Amino acid sequence: MKQVLVNPAMGYYINKDVFGTKGDFITSPEISQMFGELVGIWFVNEWMQIGSPSSIQVVELGPGRGTMADDMLRVFSKFPQMKESVTCHLVEVSPTLADIQQRKLTGSTGSGSISSDTISGPFGSNEPHYYKSCKSKYGPEVFWYRSLSDVPREKVSGFIAHEFFDALPIHKFQKTQHGWREVLVDFDLNKSSLSFVLSPTPTAATVAYLKMCETDERNHIEVSPEAGVVVQELADRIQSEGGFALIADYGHNGDKTDTFRGFKNHKLHDVLVEPGSADLTADVDFSYLTKMAGKNVKTFGPVTQNEFLHNMGIGVRLQMLLQNATLEARKDLISGYKMLTSPDQMGERFKFLAILQHRGQDYNPAGFTSLQ
Ligand code: SAH
Numbered sequence: 001m002k003q004v005l006v007n008p009a010m011g012y013y014i015n016k017d018v019f020g021t022k023g024d025f026i027t028s029p030e031i032s033q034m035f036g037e038l039v040g041i042w043f044v045n046e047w048m049q050i051g052s053p054s055s056i057q058v059v060e061l062g063p064g065r066g067t068m069a070d071d072m073l074r075v076f077s078k079f080p081q082m083k084e085s086v087t088c089h090l091v092e093v094s095p096t097l098a099d100i101q102q103r104k105l106t107g108s109t110g111s112g113s114i115s116s117d118t119i120s121g122p123f124g125s126n127e128p129h130y131y132k133s134c135k136s137k138y139g140p141e142v143f144w145y146r147s148l149s150d151v152p153r154e155k156v157s158g159f160i161a162h163e164f165f166d167a168l169p170i171h172k173f174q175k176t177q178h179g180w181r182e183v184l185v186d187f188d189l190n191k192s193s194l195s196f197v198l199s200p201t202p203t204a205a206t207v208a209y210l211k212m213c214e215t216d217e218r219n220h221i222e223v224s225p226e227a228g229v230v231v232q233e234l235a236d237r238i239q240s241e242g243g244f245a246l247i248a249d250y251g252h253n254g255d256k257t258d259t260f261r262g263f264k265n266h267k268l269h270d271v272l273v274e275p276g277s278a279d280l281t282a283d284v285d286f287s288y289l290t291k292m293a294g295k296n297v298k299t300f301g302p303v304t305q306n307e308f309l310h311n312m313g314i315g316v317r318l319q320m321l322l323q324n325a326t327l328e329a330r331k332d333l334i335s336g337y338k339m340l341t342s343p344d345q346m347g348e349r350f351k352f353l354a355i356l357q358h359r360g361q362d363y364n365p366a367g368f369t370s371l372q
Pocket of ligand 1: 013019028030062065091092097146167168
């Protein structure tokens, strides 16, 4: 899964823009500006709650086309003190997407090369670990990194990951008469094609990752150790440097089984056919992420996207935007609102999880308190 998605030469995300109606799938920030704006408001609110520190890193994992970062920076620019305090840090492995993000954030429209400070690495211990940087059209500086571990640690950070965790590789395990076995991918020489097989004996991954699932009643489990490592790092940074994280993705609470699938041209695609030509994804196990975040931080949720967006005021924002919109734009706004919030579309399958430092007993982050 990792090689198919992010192999530096041939990975699915590396050389092309895969989003939107012409691509393979569409994501919430691409559906409506309201999504990124409300996430931006959530950040402003949490920044104020921790005393409006004069320097804060906003770190996005897997920014896609940079649309959400752009909507968030636009929101921050309406709050002069926040605007002065923010630097933007994007964790992106794809050079093609990093260029698209840069064009979006600088407002550059040409197709030629765009100017930026580019650093090739490998980085010495005292050098900055970003691979490029620029100034956004809203003012704040933007930096790009290949991995979260490259993002500087000394400052308070607010983290956002939207549809990032579902792209991290999983291990699949199947319960058999002889105990748990890992599902592996084999090459069938007769048919010249890839196929799923069960390991004849427990693999190292089975021994290492299934300990916490010994009493699990499911007969098929997907585990993403890489997701666990990322969430542990987020929790560790939040505990020591302060800040907060918001993780939004489609997922479940440790009750789903076989969710690994491919998408091509907005349709399901067999994951073993023409690997690299389709997106691969697995539902995020929020109960696993919560467990891996540990007890040194506080987690909230997951709440559904419908609940989060309504608690954050999507209804009011929609009304405001409708007031000055053309007929065509009104149609788009309303259909975007429905798509983001309807239970039968993205409203229930997508969920939000927040990670915060321990604070007073009663503190609930915005969006996670039900307004009923
Ligand atoms: N957040 C965006 C894009 C989601 S697609 C949106 O919602 O529209 C996943 C994104 O994560 C892409 O930008 C992809 O290039 C990036 N990505 C995938 N695996 C990654 C990894 N291991 N490290 C860093 N970025 C990764």
